[in-house]
Amino acid sequence: MTEALSSLAETFKNVGVSRAYGPAVTVDGEELIPVALVSFGFGGGGNSGPGPAGAAAGAGEGPAAGGGGGGFVLPLGVYCRGGDGQVSFRPNTIAVLAGLVPLVCAVGYSVRGVLRTLRRR
Structure with a gap:
């Protein structure tokens, strides 16, 4: 498990500002620097004890570990x-509009709740 975490940490070592801003390119005499919203996440877990008493044959015998991760770039x-x-x-x-959809939905639900509360009084 320690080796897996070390490998994962090494992979995500350079995540940060360098991922949000791309290298500068020149197009038609203009210098362009791409900007993105970058998000990554990962997790893992393990079990070194025996499985539950009613577990199926072969399930939970010996140590087990797992993990996963993912990310997106907007x-x-x-x-x-x-x-x-x-x-x-x-x-x-x-x-930008796609990124604002959750914010607009949250504001809409909040306003709806406030209006319902005010109407009941």
Whole structure:
């Protein structure tokens, strides 16, 4: 189990700002730096004891371990520097709207709850 955790830690060692901002590229005379929302997660567990008394044959005999992980990347847009040297952010409209859906839903449910409470008084 220790080896697996060490391997996993080594894999995710470089997760951070370097994953959220991509390398600069030049397109039509503009320098572009891609920006993304990056999220990773992983977990694991183990059991070194015997299984429950009523377990099926072969189940829970000896030590067991497992783990898993996953992640996602949401491209938010690019920072661009034009020929005049001004830096601006150009959002990826579809990705930003998709990222705002949970926030809009939460606000909607909250407003609905407040309005129902006020109506009962």
